[in-house]
Amino acid sequence: MTQKHSFQAEVAQLLHLVTHSLYSNKEIFLRELVSNASDACDKLRFEALNHPELYEDAPTLEVRVSFDKEARTLTIADNGIGMSQQEAIDNLGTIAKSGTREFVSRLSGDQKADTQLIGQFGVGFYSGFIVADRITVESRRAGLPPEEGVRWVSAGAGDFEVETITRPQRGTSVTLHLRDDALDYLSTWRLKSIIGKYSDHISLPILMRKEEWKEGEEEGKAGEHVLSDEWETVNQATALWSRNKKDITPEQYREFYKAISHDYEDPLAWSHNRVEGSTEYTQLLFVPSRAPFDLWNREKAAGVKLYVKRVFIMDEAEALLPAYLRFVKGVVDSADLPLNVSRELLQESRDVKAIREGNTRRVLQMLEDLAKTEKDEAASDEDKGRYAKFWSEFGAVLKEGLGEDFANRDRLAKLLRFASTQSDGVSVSLADYKARMKEGQEAIYYIAADTQAAAASSPQLEIFRKKGIEVLYMTDRVDEWAMSYLTEFDGTPLQSVAKGQVDLGKLQDEAEKKAAEEAAESFKPVLAKLKEALKDKAQDVRVTTRLVDSPACLVVNEGGMSLQLARLLKQAGQKAPETKPVLEVNAAHPLVRKLEGSPNFNDLAHILFDQALLAEGGLPEDPAAYVKRVNALLS
Numbered sequence: 001m002t003q004k005h006s007f008q009a010e011v012a013q014l015l016h017l018v019t020h021s022l023y024s025n026k027e028i029f030l031r032e033l034v035s036n037a038s039d040a041c042d043k044l045r046f047e048a049l050n051h052p053e054l055y056e057d058a059p060t061l062e063v064r065v066s067f068d069k070e071a072r073t074l075t076i077a078d079n080g081i082g083m084s085q086q087e088a089i090d091n092l093g094t095i096a097k098s099g100t101r102e103f104v105s106r107l108s109g110d111q112k113a114d115t116q117l118i119g120q121f122g123v124g125f126y127s128g129f130i131v132a133d134r135i136t137v138e139s140r141r142a143g144l145p146p147e148e149g150v151r152w153v154s155a156g157a158g159d160f161e162v163e164t165i166t167r168p169q170r171g172t173s174v175t176l177h178l179r180d181d182a183l184d185y186l187s188t189w190r191l192k193s194i195i196g197k198y199s200d201h202i203s204l205p206i207l208m209r210k211e212e213w214k215e216g217e218e219e220g221k222a223g224e225h226v227l228s229d230e231w232e233t234v235n236q237a238t239a240l241w242s243r244n245k246k247d248i249t250p251e252q253y254r255e256f257y258k259a260i261s262h263d264y265e266d267p268l269a270w271s272h273n274r275v276e277g278s279t280e281y282t283q284l285l286f287v288p289s290r291a292p293f294d295l296w297n298r299e300k301a302a303g304v305k306l307y308v309k310r311v312f313i314m315d316e317a318e319a320l321l322p323a324y325l326r327f328v329k330g331v332v333d334s335a336d337l338p339l340n341v342s343r344e345l346l347q348e349s350r351d352v353k354a355i356r357e358g359n360t361r362r363v364l365q366m367l368e369d370l371a372k373t374e375k376d377e378a379a380s381d382e383d384k385g386r387y388a389k390f391w392s393e394f395g396a397v398l399k400e401g402l403g404e405d406f407a408n409r410d411r412l413a414k415l416l417r418f419a420s421t422q423s424d425g426v427s428v429s430l431a432d433y434k435a436r437m438k439e440g441q442e443a444i445y446y447i448a449a450d451t452q453a454a455a456a457s458s459p460q461l462e463i464f465r466k467k468g469i470e471v472l473y474m475t476d477r478v479d480e481w482a483m484s485y486l487t488e489f490d491g492t493p494l495q496s497v498a499k500g501q502v503d504l505g506k507l508q509d510e511a512e513k514k515a516a517e518e519a520a521e522s523f524k525p526v527l528a529k530l531k532e533a534l535k536d537k538a539q540d541v542r543v544t545t546r547l548v549d550s551p552a553c554l555v556v557n558e559g560g561m562s563l564q565l566a567r568l569l570k571q572a573g574q575k576a577p578e579t580k581p582v583l584e585v586n587a588a589h590p591l592v593r594k595l596e597g598s599p600n601f602n603d604l605a606h607i608l609f610d611q612a613l614l615a616e617g618g619l620p621e622d623p624a625a626y627v628k629r630v631n632a633l634l635s
């Protein structure tokens, strides 16, 4: 008896996209289905560690790819874990992974944008519908009796049908009923070449029927290739990472990366090593070229798969890399961990700790190499641009490492890049900055703001501009938090220009200092009045030398949380300490001079404060009152 089921809405949406736009290279459907078959075998091998009876009478795991020209079908069959009827309904009719669901919910309906997005994702099983107008899946879960097999059929529209079948062999076969424009896949040569390209690294044998040359029977009739009953292995069938580095081509590394990451772009860099010593393992790690849409989710699945002696143990083994390197993809194959290792155990294992440290060092090494190439005269333009590309995609995540990975903080600091008052591009390293520091300059200055434009026009910068001192712009959300962990670079302190008093030290000449002191002295009575008028808003009011064109600005005390960070925290619904800022005034500014003896002193004082807040990216506490005061003065 067949039962009809509807696809979950998200699946229907995904299928629509698959069948209506997707993929300039259709052939990846084979990679996806072979990869599912291989995963199913991995799962069986894993479960059979404790239940060897699951192997039944077929202990050799394999994938078979075959086709039937007459029926126009292509079949990918495996003897892996298989599916029960309920599993087929669940796995092939709904999207279980929350990440994938979220991804689908982001599809905009704009085909071009969606195709881009989906390229980052891989549609797995559903990619079969790129080439098929109907798919039949027959399966039986290992351990269930033959009568509890299942047949699942769908034309890829809104629904699918399932029925119970008897299936003596365990595992799954996926049969694609090819569309008219996909009949070229009914060719041994074609399929072999696709498997060679995408699935060579799969550690299981992929078998296809051998082809034989048959002479034409009648006089004058040409011979042809016919399929024999003999099967042959058409891939290398050894896990790519277990092969010798020198036997692997760059092309093979790239394809391997695409297969494990579902990315359609080449990786930016990779590193493949066999690590020996007290903990033995192989690592093959990739840096992608493009950030995934959910990079910001720190809970997001980590990208490293764990194997133990070639046996697949788990995807997304977050213990193998720190969270700030969650963009890295790859494989770790340990020789020491027990096969039954669990996630909980991983967290505590000393071997895993050693692997995590080793992986971290490797990734940093890869990034340092990319950064080095940036300045290498002999490198191609493309190679030179790789680090900048990396930085624009992943720089903000890497910065989290400053607060997370103290042991590598110095290495991370060297990898940072910023825009600055002297560079629009985000390309200034702290070492570049130091090399350009003015004589007598004692700190690396930076300013944090929401955007580069806001940073560039900030009043706090005025004196630095005037003196030609470079200031770094920090415009990533994580910057302030990250910078709180980086107080110095190579012996030079980092100093926010919006915190504490400006002390340009040797950069300020004696005459300037003296003039400032005198101005401050004569301004004292006004200052006292200002403090009184603003006592609910400002912690203190003082005269500053940092302003040139602006009348006033707000700063926080050294060690205090910046106003910008406090705002970000509030926006994110978190508690921020209520720190009152310090109002700094430019005693030489006409507006400030006007204060003395003004009948509107109180209004002017509040306007001065609120404007400083606006200039800094904040909003007056009572915007309407601010507008009223300004209007009163204007009219």
Ligand SMILES: Nc1ncnc2c1ncn2[C@@H]1O[C@H](COP(=O)(O)OP(=O)(O)OP(=O)(O)O)[C@@H](O)[C@H]1O
Residues within 6 Å of the ligand: 036, 037, 040, 078, 080, 081, 082, 083, 091, 092, 121, 122, 123, 124, 125, 126, 171, 172, 262
């Ligand atoms: N050959 C197979 N044998 C057993 N189960 C399968 C097979 N193919 C697919 N499945 C099941 O169907 C589910 C959905 O497959 P699909 O390819 O859409 O996503 P996935 O493999 O989970 O994710 P991804 O392709 O992104 O790795 C799989 O998780 C698996 O449980």
